[in-house]
Amino acid sequence: MITAYKEAAKEALQNSKIVDRTVDNFYQLEFGYEILSDVMNFVKQHQLDIISQVLEEKGTIQFRIRQSEAITIIELLEKIDGLKISFLRTA
Secondary structure: OHHHHHHHHHHHHHOOOOOOOOOEEEEEEEEEHHHHHHHHHHHHHOOOEEEEEEEOOEEEEEEEEEHHHHHHHHHHHOOOOOOEEEEEEEO
16 A cells, blocks of 8 residues: 555656746836836836836836845835835735
8 A cells, every 4th residue: 555655646746747936026106207217217127027007197007026036126116216116915
């Protein structure tokens, strides 16, 4: 019975798929038209994964980044005057 269990476990592992997942943080940026260019340049330069954006009188961008990169990116974003940064969730 032990041998049968070992064989079943071995077969299950051989037939399984490895799924890589990352832990991402979701943020929202709110800003006025006067800093739109700075924000969009930052987004492009750092290749942020935009989930949604509304660019009207006031701009709003929701994006996701890996949790391991979040501190660095947020510290850089905080250097842009007039930008409001809100943490939304982790997934």
